[in-house]
Amino acid sequence: MNRRVVVTGLGICAPNGVGLPSFFDSMLHGRSGIKFYQELADLGFGCQIAGQPEIPESLKESYFTSLQLRNLRASGIVYGVMAGTDAWKDAGLEKAEKDRPDWDSGIIFGTGILGIDKLRESIYLIDDKNTRRLGSNSVMQTMASGISAYLGGILGCGNQVTTNSSACATGTEAVIMGMERIRAGKAERILVGSCSDSGPYIWGGFDAMRILPSKYNGNPQQASRPMSANASGFVPGSGAGAMVLESLGSALERGAKIYAEVLGGATNSGGQRGLGTMTAPNSEAVQRCIQEALVDAGVEKWEVDVINGHLTATSKDAEEIRNWSEALGRSGKDFPYINTTKGLVGHCLAAAGSIECVATLLQYREGLVFGNQNCSDLHPEIMNLVDASKIPLKSIAHRPKIIAKASFGFGDVNACVIFNEYKEI
Amino acid sequence: MGYDHHFEQLKNIVRAYLPEDVPEGAIGEDSNFVNELNINSANLVDIVLDVEDAFGIRLENEDMDNMQTVRDALNIVAQKLQDKK
Numbered sequence: 001m002n003r004r005v006v007v008t009g010l011g012i013c014a015p016n017g018v019g020l021p022s023f024f025d026s027m028l029h030g031r032s033g034i035k036f037y038q039e040l041a042d043l044g045f046g047c048q049i050a051g052q053p054e055i056p057e058s059l060k061e062s063y064f065t066s067l068q069l070r071n072l073r074a075s076g077i078v079y080g081v082m083a084g085t086d087a088w089k090d091a092g093l094e095k096a097e098k099d100r101p102d103w104d105s106g107i108i109f110g111t112g113i114l115g116i117d118k119l120r121e122s123i124y125l126i127d128d129k130n131t132r133r134l135g136s137n138s139v140m141q142t143m144a145s146g147i148s149a150y151l152g153g154i155l156g157c158g159n160q161v162t163t164n165s166s167a168c169a170t171g172t173e174a175v176i177m178g179m180e181r182i183r184a185g186k187a188e189r190i191l192v193g194s195c196s197d198s199g200p201y202i203w204g205g206f207d208a209m210r211i212l213p214s215k216y217n218g219n220p221q222q223a224s225r226p227m228s229a230n231a232s233g234f235v236p237g238s239g240a241g242a243m244v245l246e247s248l249g250s251a252l253e254r255g256a257k258i259y260a261e262v263l264g265g266a267t268n269s270g271g272q273r274g275l276g277t278m279t280a281p282n283s284e285a286v287q288r289c290i291q292e293a294l295v296d297a298g299v300e301k302w303e304v305d306v307i308n309g310h311l312t313a314t315s316k317d318a319e320e321i322r323n324w325s326e327a328l329g330r331s332g333k334d335f336p337y338i339n340t341t342k343g344l345v346g347h348c349l350a351a352a353g354s355i356e357c358v359a360t361l362l363q364y365r366e367g368l369v370f371g372n373q374n375c376s377d378l379h380p381e382i383m384n385l386v387d388a389s390k391i392p393l394k395s396i397a398h399r400p401k402i403i404a405k406a407s408f409g410f411g412d413v414n415a416c417v418i419f420n421e422y423k424e425i
Numbered sequence: 426m427g428y429d430h431h432f433e434q435l436k437n438i439v440r441a442y443l444p445e446d447v448p449e450g451a452i453g454e455d456s457n458f459v460n461e462l463n464i465n466s467a468n469l470v471d472i473v474l475d476v477e478d479a480f481g482i483r484l485e486n487e488d489m490d491n492m493q494t495v496r497d498a499l500n501i502v503a504q505k506l507q508d509k510k
Contacts, residue, residue: 067442067468135474136467 002183006422008256009091009244011083011193012358015051015237015345018059019086024362027370028395032221032344034235043200047212049220051237051346052198053079068150074115074141077150079240079351080195084109084151087191087242092256096156104188104250106159108178109148109242110170111194112350115141116201147195159187167409168310169267170194171241171353175417176265178245188250193242196351203236209279211314212236224347225374226311226340227321227382227391234312237346241354243361258422260364263402264297265417266290276412283319287327289414290406297402297418301328304336305401306369308360310408311340312347318381320408325385333387337398343373353407353415360405364421371395431480431499438475439495442468454496472498480506 010020015033017023026033033051040048055078060069063082072078084107088095096102118141125133140146145163152161160181166173171194178190196202206212213233216223224235251258268289270282294301307324311317324338325331341356348355363369371394378388399421406416436452443449444463451462458464458472469492473484476498482505484492492498 065445070441070471133474136470 003185004248005179005182005245005262006248006251007243007259007262007361008246008251009087009089009093010259010358010361011086011090011242012355013053013055013079013083013240014355015053015239015348018053018055018082020090023358024366026344027341027359027362030344030371030373030394032373034220034224034346036217036220040200041217045200045204045207046210046214047207047233047236048217049223049235050198050203051235051348053239055082071135071137072141073118073121074146074197075117075199075238076111076114076195076197076240077141077147079238080109080111080147080193080242081150081154083193083195083240083242084191085154087193087244088155091244091246092254093189093244095154096158101156101158103158105155105157105190106181106187107148107151107157107161107191108164108174109151109191109193109195110164110166110174110350111144111147112165112167112170112196113202114144114146114197116197117199118142120201151191155191157191159190165350166413166415167411168347168349168352169407169409169413169415170350171355171357172405172407172415172417173267174354175243175245175262175357176267176415179262179265182245182247189244189246191242192245192354193240194351194354195240196238196349198238202238202349206236222374224313224343226313226342227317227372227375227379228313229377229379231313231315231317231379233314234342235346237348239345239348239351239355241351241356241358243354243357259361260419261422263299263418263420264293265415266292266296267413267415268292269414270412272412278412279410280316281408281414282412283323285412286320286323286408286414289416290324290327290404293404293416293418299402299418301330303402304328304404306363306403307336307338308356308403308405309338309340310406312342318379321382321385331385333389335386335390337369337390337392338386339370339372339392341370343375356407357405357417360403360419363400363403367397367399368395369398369400428499428503431502434479435476435495435498435502438472438479439464442472452495454499456495457493458495476502482506482509
């Protein structure tokens with residue numbers, strides 16, 4: 001018998017809100033975190049806008065020691081440590097004592113590439129034949145697992161401490177991996193999440209692929225338009241989201257508050273076969289992933305109440321909606337409520353899945369479904385599949401039951417997780 | 426610029442690398458960086474770089490190997506400054 005897994009803590013470092021209260025307020029009122037960045041314009045980017053968390057230096061001091069802050073040039077580590085530490089605290093958990101790790105707590109915290117500004121600084125020193133001047137911290141800030149390593153040390157976790165990476169599916173995949181480990185009885189608590197660095201060295205490659213919007217530099221808040229007829233590419237973003245997953249037994253024993261239950265999930269790949277490629281999803285795989293997640297969760301298709309989609313604001317949005325519709329066998333007014341977080345934060349890449357899961361889970365706490373941004377001009381193909389009433393433009397009061405959250409990534413990889421309102425059985 | 430002045434300069438450098446539970450007052454001339462001050466051995470590399478910048482000298486790998494205590498460091502600094510003259 002699988003053990004039940006619940007969410008007991010949330011932490012967030014998003015472009016439109018650092019910390020749960022600020023993020024919730026922005027999500028509720030549709031406040032965008034997307035801005036114009038002169039640096040991107042100066043570098044000749046087509047897309048000169050982005051979503052990036054704003055962190056005052058003084059705030060960092062409450063998360064890092066002054067020694068850790070010396071030469072810290074990995075924005076993803078800053079975001080991830082802040083979100084991760086906040087989630088731990090939100091769950092009512094303490095850092096492990098000085099001489100004994102918490103053997104029952106682990107970390108699965110993903111990223112795409114970490115510490116790219118540090119890496120750049122290091123490359124310049126090395127090319128300048130000055131390798132000895134790198135100091136001690138270039139490795140720990142640029143290794144992908146730097147984020148789980150920093151969090152592991154701060155919290156004192158003694159269970160599995162690792163970093164997963166599956167492009168834009170990373171954050172959602174981490175939730176599924178953590179759930180599986182707790183289900184299997186190998187851990188009581190796993191801090192799951194993901195982070196993504198900010199800046200031109202992360203976003204430049206996407207600009208070069210011409211998949212970012214270049215016509216909204218003067219009105220950045222209208223740029224991220226998932227599901228819109230005028231969607232013209234995703235707005236690059238960054239940040240981190242974090243969740244404490246916990247066995248129901250441990251949560252009840254501690255008297256922890258429970259946001260929701262993680263009922264199940266699935267990850268798969270389209271194998272870059274059929275219409276699937278390095279950059280485009282194989283629709284058959286997407287549908288299988290959704291259906292396998294439902295089977296894993298023991299949920300029927302009709303029970304899905306709300307969807308938080310991947311929906312990046314590219315021409316693929318309509319295809320994603322068709323995949324949801326076919327996978328669930330539902331359309332029109334029978335389609336679940338659907339929203340996307342990206343209209344307000346952009347596409348936070350490796351951090352997208354976890355930031356969006358945090359938004360998804362806040363809906364349980366508040367008894368609402370967040371509204372969608374910039375899609376009053378729905379894409380006609382989407383309108384053919386889903387009744388417009390199911391795509392709220394403003395946050396609506398609705399107590400969510402089953403929520404499906406999916407993320408898809410380069411490499412034709414998919415992840416879908418199924419949450420449920422927590423019920424004592 | 427005498428030995429005492431060097432000690433103060435070195436203390437200022439080392440202070441930044443102390444773990445949170447080791448007070449600055451613990452830094453004495455006989456203190457062993459790793460065993461007594463509990464400085465992470467990886468951070469010795471950073472202390473060496475800071476010392477190089479502060480005194481305008483260059484420390485080689487064997488200097489670092491010999492730099493076990495604060496006094497070792499002060500002696501190495503004094504020797505390097507002497508060699509420079």
